[in-house]
Amino acid sequence: MRPAKLEWAYEWLKTTKHLYINGKWTPGSSGKVIESVNPANGKVIGRFTGASKEDVDAAVRAARAAFESGEWHEMSRKERGRRLRMISDLIRQHQDELATLESLDNGKLYREAYMDDVQEAADIFEYYAGWTDKYYGEYNPVEGNFVSWTTRDPIGVCGQIVPWNFPIDMAAWKLSPALAMGNTVVLKPSSVTSLSAIRLFEIIHEAGILPPGVINLILGEGSVGTYISTHMDVDKVSFTGSTVVGKQLVHDSADSNLKPVTLELGGKSPNIIFADAPNLEGAIERSFYGLFTHKGEKCSAPTRLLVQRPVYEQVVEGIAKYANSYKLGDPFDPAIDQGPQVSQAHMERILRYIEIGKAEGARLVAGGYRDTEGSNAEGFFVRPTVFADVKNNMTIAQEEIFGPVLCVIPFDTEEEAVQIANDTIYGLAAGLWTNDVARAHRVAKRLNAGQVFVNRYGCYDFASPFGGFKQSGWGKEYAIHSLASYTKMKAIWIAH
Ligand code: NAP
Ligand code: MG
Numbered sequence: 379m380r381p382a383k384l385e386w387a388y389e390w391l392k393t394t395k396h397l398y399i400n401g402k403w404t405p406g407s408s409g410k411v412i413e414s415v416n417p418a419n420g421k422v423i424g425r426f427t428g429a430s431k432e433d434v435d436a437a438v439r440a441a442r443a444a445f446e447s448g449e450w451h452e453m454s455r456k457e458r459g460r461r462l463r464m465i466s467d468l469i470r471q472h473q474d475e476l477a478t479l480e481s482l483d484n485g486k487l488y489r490e491a492y493m494d495d496v497q498e499a500a501d502i503f504e505y506y507a508g509w510t511d512k513y514y515g516e517y518n519p520v521e522g523n524f525v526s527w528t529t530r531d532p533i534g535v536c537g538q539i540v541p542w543n544f545p546i547d548m549a550a551w552k553l554s555p556a557l558a559m560g561n562t563v564v565l566k567p568s569s570v571t572s573l574s575a576i577r578l579f580e581i582i583h584e585a586g587i588l589p590p591g592v593i594n595l596i597l598g599e600g601s602v603g604t605y606i607s608t609h610m611d612v613d614k615v616s617f618t619g620s621t622v623v624g625k626q627l628v629h630d631s632a633d634s635n636l637k638p639v640t641l642e643l644g645g646k647s648p649n650i651i652f653a654d655a656p657n658l659e660g661a662i663e664r665s666f667y668g669l670f671t672h673k674g675e676k677c678s679a680p681t682r683l684l685v686q687r688p689v690y691e692q693v694v695e696g697i698a699k700y701a702n703s704y705k706l707g708d709p710f711d712p713a714i715d716q717g718p719q720v721s722q723a724h725m726e727r728i729l730r731y732i733e734i735g736k737a738e739g740a741r742l743v744a745g746g747y748r749d750t751e752g753s754n755a756e757g758f759f760v761r762p763t764v765f766a767d768v769k770n771n772m773t774i775a776q777e778e779i780f781g782p783v784l785c786v787i788p789f790d791t792e793e794e795a796v797q798i799a800n801d802t803i804y805g806l807a808a809g810l811w812t813n814d815v816a817r818a819h820r821v822a823k824r825l826n827a828g829q830v831f832v833n834r835y836g837c838y839d840f841a842s843p844f845g846g847f848k849q850s851g852w853g854k855e856y857a858i859h860s861l862a863s864y865t866k867m868k869a870i871w872i873a874h
């Protein structure tokens with residue numbers, strides 16, 4: 379890991395950043411300027427343009443023209459793959475810069491930004507670069523005197539809206555498969571964390587990798603996302619964010635051109651420790667880090683820990699011990715375990731949930747308050763918080779808190795564990811720990827979640843699909859599944 383580039387970052391942040399439309403940086407037409415805040419100290423670190431509706435129209439027109447010209451999707455597949463690999467290489471070359479901006483803007487640890495977010499962004503461009511010439515249609519075994527086959531064509535102009543918790547990584551999750559399949563893109567990062575996407579677009583622009591209009595960057599708040607989701611000339615929307623906004627996007631699609639929408643939404647994922655867990659200490663450690671890294675701002679975090687009674691107190695004590703020893707502070711300090719929450723508003727939302735948990739009668743065994751020690755006074759720090767004896771019908775067990783707050787829930791039987799685990803509006807991920815292989819199969823099958831992890835919570839690989847059930851979303855990202863969602867399948871018949 380290379381050291382952070384703070385001096386470089388402060389220099390870069392001196393100029394106001396703009397929108398990227400049709401291969402050019404433009405201040406747009408709204409006159410609106412948005413401030414980036416460093417959540418470790420509440421200070422403004424940079425400024426960027428907020429887009430108007432006309433700017434979004436211009437970006438969509440540019441993406442449409444770039445798509446219709448065919449320059450990108452008719453380019454040889456090998457060459458398109460080579461260009462995506464160049465983007466991957468450039469992200470690695472700029473890994474320290476990008477991770478510095480991510481950490482300054484989002485508050486996550488520099489080492490998390492470097493090793494997780496930016497590393498994965500580079501890796502996923504490389505992964506999808508390899509798919510450009512490997513994804514194709516099928517021969518259909520139809521009856522009669524016909525030949526029938528399917529083709530997989532790019533959809534066209536894709537609107538992509540990403541959240542603030544993994545800003546560059548989520549942008550890369552969406553850009554790389556869309557581009558691999560020959561689409562053009564209008565991307566909107568969260569207004570809370572736009573810096574890393576701006577820098578990524580600069581890097582791609584400077585290297586001249588993509589024809590003008592193939593990728594466009596629109597900055598601004600949620601209303602700017604609405605201009606994309608309601609646009610009559612956007613062919614598809616891919617969204618990662620909250621369930622509330624996800625539902626709105628479905629309405630927007632229905633009220634405009636019925637564009638397909640893929641949704642990666644919230645979660646309240648259960649993590650079940652049975653008394654026969656193979657390595658209880660390991661299960662406790664992993665269950666802790668599964669939630670509390672990236673300051674708990676993770677959609678698939680195991681936020682409901684279900685523990686069988688014989689090991690219940692041991693697990694509660696073990697988790698509380700990790701939480702109480704956690705050091706909060708400057709995300710660039712290697713001795714620190716947890717940075718600030720992403721924004722003041724988000725910190726306040728988490729603290730409100732903590733008060734609700736106390737009022738609902740859950741037993742607080744760690745944290746439960748804002749950390750204002752020493753140099754943390756101006757930042758948005760929340761102590762890792764563990765509630766024991768939580769009942770699954772409490773608000774803190776049902777609603778997504780999206781911060782460093784764990785609910786521990788006791789259970790007696792396997793049946794009860796499955797019932798509690800599935801008693802949620804969400805279905806993103808689930809975990810279970812057991813030494814009984816028959817139980818592992820039985821419970822994994824019954825858990826109503828898009829990913830089930832047995833004896834190791836939180837496994838991610840581009841080869842394995844990611845996406846939730848129920849109100850956690852529609853569709854899958856990663857692997858071949860992302861490619862399917864960025865193509866339209868056509869059946870062609872020829873009579874002979
Ligand atoms: P959010 O409020 O839904 O925002 C997500 C994105 O949508 C941001 O770019 C946001 O812009 C934009 N947006 C807000 N309102 C919009 C609207 N009416 N129309 C179109 N776009 C709109 O979510 P968040 O609070 O930033 O992110 C946290 C949520 O994301 C959590 O619920 C979490 O579980 C979910 N998440 C899910 C996954 C997954 O893969 N399943 C991954 C990460 C996060 P502004 O931020 O500028 O308002
Ligand atoms: Mg910020």
